[in-house]
Amino acid sequence: MKRESRLKWVILLNVIITASQIVGGIVGNSMALISDAMHNFSDVAALALSLVAIVLAKKEATYSKSFGYKRAEVLAAFVNSAVIIAVAIYIIIESIQRLQISQSLQINNDLVIWLAGIAIVANGLSVVFLAKDAKNSMNMKSAFLHLLSDTLFSVAVLGGGLAMKYYGVTWVDGVLSILIGVYLIATSWRLLWDSAKILMQFVPEGIDIPHLVMEVEQLKEVKNIHHIHIWQLDEYTIHLEAHVDLRKDLNVSETHEIQKRVEELLHTNFSIGHITLQFEHGLDENKKLIQ
């Protein structure tokens, strides 16, 4: 089976778990099931995203979309993580309220046990599906580890169901949902912040502008570099635009060699792949680094 079709199977499995857990959670009155379902839903969304990204990335740029759809994945990751955080907050608030009346809650323990069991089997199958890819791709490895941790969550929900059934401790349901909610916020927060940084065109992590300036200004033809903008188009491509003051009033064709060297330097030392430079000599304007 190809990687893409294996990914599709894992998505299908997760959709089944999610749907059955949501229905089971509502019918069986179990917050733990609903929050575990939310967790599985966030996984489906993340997996579907990587599939959609694979498809969209193949689309060519056009006259009206000169960047193509390169930011679709970032935008989707932002919306996705924001929604998950909102739902997780709702789950936590709802669970705290339910904890106060946990004695009187009528939870269908058998449903919780069965659905958690199904989730364990389905997640376990997903782990097996991805195990082969996990060895040779970082992306797949993280998906693999994630599904493994999901399986453990469902084991916890199953344990909760058993505890409720045999010991009558109904507060377990609320405590488990709160823990899963906190875990969801903790993991989605990073994704929300990372995608927001790209959308806000912040300078990518690991690039220090003063350091970059120092390196470029070591080229003997370069007097200074100013009016710099650095941003990330998507997860993979970093863009830079800047003005470069030259020491001599060169012919345009003579600047090509300098441009090549600046590009090489920025590419090798800062992984910047898309560079636009404006060469100047004796131009009277604002030479601030950032403007």
Ligand SMILES: [Zn+2]
């Ligand atoms: Zn997960």
Ligand SMILES: [Zn+2]
């Ligand atoms: Zn300038």
